[in-house]
Amino acid sequence: MNLFTSTVGRKILMAVTGLLLIGFITVHLLGNLSIFWGADAINAYAKHLHDLGLLVWVFRLVMLCLFAIHITFGVQLYLENRAANSEDYAIQKTLVTTFSAKTMVFTGLIILAFLLYHLLHFTVQVTNPAISATNLPLVDGHLDVFSMVVLSFQKVFIAVIYIVALIALFLHLSHGLQSWVQTLGWSTGPSQDKVTAVGKILAIVYGLAYIAIPLFILARIVK
Amino acid sequence: MNLTLHVWRQKGPQDKGKLVTYPAPNVDSDMSFLEMLDEINDELIRKGEDPIAFDHDCREGICGMCSQVVNGRPHGHQERTTVCQLHMRQFNDGDEIFVEPWRAKAFPIQKDLIVDRSSMDVIMQAGGYVSCHTGGVPDGNTFPIPKKVADYAMDAAECIGCGACIAACPNSSAMLFTSAKVAQLAALPQGKPEARKRVQAMTKALLDEGFGNCTNHYECEAACPKGISVKFIAKLNREYLKSMIPSSTAEPV
Ligand code: HEM
Ligand code: SF4
Ligand code: FES
Numbered sequence: 107m108n109l110f111t112s113t114v115g116r117k118i119l120m121a122v123t124g125l126l127l128i129g130f131i132t133v134h135l136l137g138n139l140s141i142f143w144g145a146d147a148i149n150a151y152a153k154h155l156h157d158l159g160l161l162v163w164v165f166r167l168v169m170l171c172l173f174a175i176h177i178t179f180g181v182q183l184y185l186e187n188r189a190a191n192s193e194d195y196a197i198q199k200t201l202v203t204t205f206s207a208k209t210m211v212f213t214g215l216i217i218l219a220f221l222l223y224h225l226l227h228f229t230v231q232v233t234n235p236a237i238s239a240t241n242l243p244l245v246d247g248h249l250d251v252f253s254m255v256v257l258s259f260q261k262v263f264i265a266v267i268y269i270v271a272l273i274a275l276f277l278h279l280s281h282g283l284q285s286w287v288q289t290l291g292w293s294t295g296p297s298q299d300k301v302t303a304v305g306k307i308l309a310i311v312y313g314l315a316y317i318a319i320p321l322f323i324l325a326r327i328v329k
Numbered sequence: 330m331n332l333t334l335h336v337w338r339q340k341g342p343q344d345k346g347k348l349v350t351y352p353a354p355n356v357d358s359d360m361s362f363l364e365m366l367d368e369i370n371d372e373l374i375r376k377g378e379d380p381i382a383f384d385h386d387c388r389e390g391i392c393g394m395c396s397q398v399v400n401g402r403p404h405g406h407q408e409r410t411t412v413c414q415l416h417m418r419q420f421n422d423g424d425e426i427f428v429e430p431w432r433a434k435a436f437p438i439q440k441d442l443i444v445d446r447s448s449m450d451v452i453m454q455a456g457g458y459v460s461c462h463t464g465g466v467p468d469g470n471t472f473p474i475p476k477k478v479a480d481y482a483m484d485a486a487e488c489i490g491c492g493a494c495i496a497a498c499p500n501s502s503a504m505l506f507t508s509a510k511v512a513q514l515a516a517l518p519q520g521k522p523e524a525r526k527r528v529q530a531m532t533k534a535l536l537d538e539g540f541g542n543c544t545n546h547y548e549c550e551a552a553c554p555k556g557i558s559v560k561f562i563a564k565l566n567r568e569y570l571k572s573m574i575p576s577s578t579a580e581p582v
Contacts, residue, residue, distance in 0.1 A: 107529060107532070107533050109573070112529075112532060112533070112536075112569070113502075113504075113532050113535060113536050113542045113543070114532055114565070114566055114569040115569070115573075116542070117542065117543065117544075117566075118566070118569075118570065183542045183544065186536075186541060186542060187499075187500035187501070187502070187541035187542055187544065189434065189539075189541075190433065190434050190435065190500060190501040190502070190539055190540055190541035191432075191433070191434065191499070191500065191501045191541065192432040192433050192434050192436070192501065193432060194432075195398055195401045195427075195429055195432060196335065196348060196401070196427045196429060197400050197401035197427050198401055199400070199401035199402055200499065200546075200548055201402075201497075201548060201551040201552070202546070202547050202548060202550075202551045203499065203546035203547065203548050207544065207545065207546050208499065208546070210544065281545075285544075285545045288545050288559070288562065288563050288566070289545065289566060290566065290570075291563045291564065291565075291566035291567030291568075291569075291570060292563065293559075293560060293563040294560055294563070295558045295559070295560030298559070298560070298563075
């Protein structure tokens with residue numbers, strides 16, 4: 107069976123797209139953390155991205171494909187697995203699986219919903235036009251992304267949406283960051299325990315680093 | 330020991346089935362779980378009732394026929410033990426015990442605790458073999474096989490095909506069972522010529538028979554009475570990837 111229909115093939119596609127998405131969230135995180143270096147740092151970073159021009163669109167297209175593949179197979183596998191399952195046992199016991207492993211499709215869908223909101227909020231800038239960079243005064247001739255972000259996360263409602271979504275991302279990663287090693291066939295039994303430990307630690311690092319941005323702004327530590 | 334059993338009773342494949350409660354007074358702690366059920370059945374037959382139907386054969390943990398989920402765990406809570414080798418001393422006086430059949434769409438219930446596991450046979454028939462000419466027994470060591478490789482294949486060959494991994498899996502996937510067969514044969518020289526075809530055919534049969542996909546929960550390994558490791562699933566994934574690489578010398582898949 108080919109990659110798109112086989113039970114293993116589709117898992118491999120999910121692992122590869124998942125890894126590339128992790129590559130994306132890594133770069134995105136490093137860029138965003140520049141907010142802790144002040145307004146000039148993140149505004150310069152934003153200008154850098156805008157100046158890429160056509161490349162931005164190539165990048166967006168690739169991202170769209172990655173998400174499409176990852177989500178299509180994620181939902182497909184979930185539906186097939188639910189159909190394969192019979193009724194529950196009177197006493198339902200699981201021994202080693204985790205909450206994050208059992209909720210992958212749900213945390214994934216929360217990430218998807220958040221992604222759409224995130225794009226409308228910071229990219230298209232339609233959800234809060236009053237504080238969008240396109241409507242804020244320019245600084246040194248370019249957009250004031252720093253103020254847009256800070257004014258947004260000072261609103262409790264927006265900050266909470268981001269924090270909840272980032273907790274979902276953390277849960278998704280705490281399974282995903284180790285699961286791919288097994289899926290791609292690189293685990294040798296005992297080695298998977300170490301991979302799992304490293305994956306969980308990395309997930310916590312990603313989670314804390316991402317959540318720090320809305321949290322520190324909400325707490326007025328960054329302003 | 331004085332126990333209370335809640336046993337799944339289902340007259341046939343179409344029946345809805347339900348848990349029925351049976352008191353089990355005077356259980357000897359040296360009895361096996363199946364012997365305890367034998368006693369209950371004796372009593373039921375004496376009363377003119379239908380005895381509880383369950384699968385069993387060797388009763389020594391090697392045939393893979395016994396198949397009961399005891400208190401939510403396939404083969405019960407004792408590690409690396411089939412339910413026929415589970416003894417009542419593992420329980421405490423006054424315990425309530427739930428006994429249910431393997432549950433998966435690919436395992437239709439036939440009666441009470443008996444499920445139809447032919448779907449696992451279909452996976453075996455798809456590739457769990459090597460094709461070779463029969464004839465005289467070959468001399469020992471005709472195929473040099475390093476000890477490490479032989480041990481690895483033996484570990485995979487420990488699988489008795491009981492299906493506990495499937496019963497335990499949240500996705501009802503047969504991946505641990507399938508991977509044990511794929512890994513065992515792919516490790517040995519006799520199995521190499523058909524390795525590409527085998528992994529393709531067996532994983533296809535797995536889906537066709539209505540089993541789910543593996544999503545790395547590892548409940549299977551925890552439930553397996555023979556301690557089959559999920560490292561064999563990683564091996565199966567590697568074998569699948571290898572089978573996707575075009576080759577001019579290998580058998581077509
Ligand atoms: C930034 C976004 C995302 C990242 C970094 C990511 C990453 C990953 C990784 C690395 C895996 C492990 C693959 C494996 O087991 O080999 C995974 C699994 C999964 N992802 Fe995502 N993912 C993201 C978004 C999503 C979205 C939007 C969905 C929507 C449904 C989703 C659904 C799933 C599901 C259901 C699984 C489990 C698949 C399985 O184990 O078979 N993910 N993800
Ligand atoms: S892998 Fe273990 S649980 Fe699964 S069929 Fe084989 S012996 Fe039974
Ligand atoms: S009856 Fe043979 S393994 Fe239990």
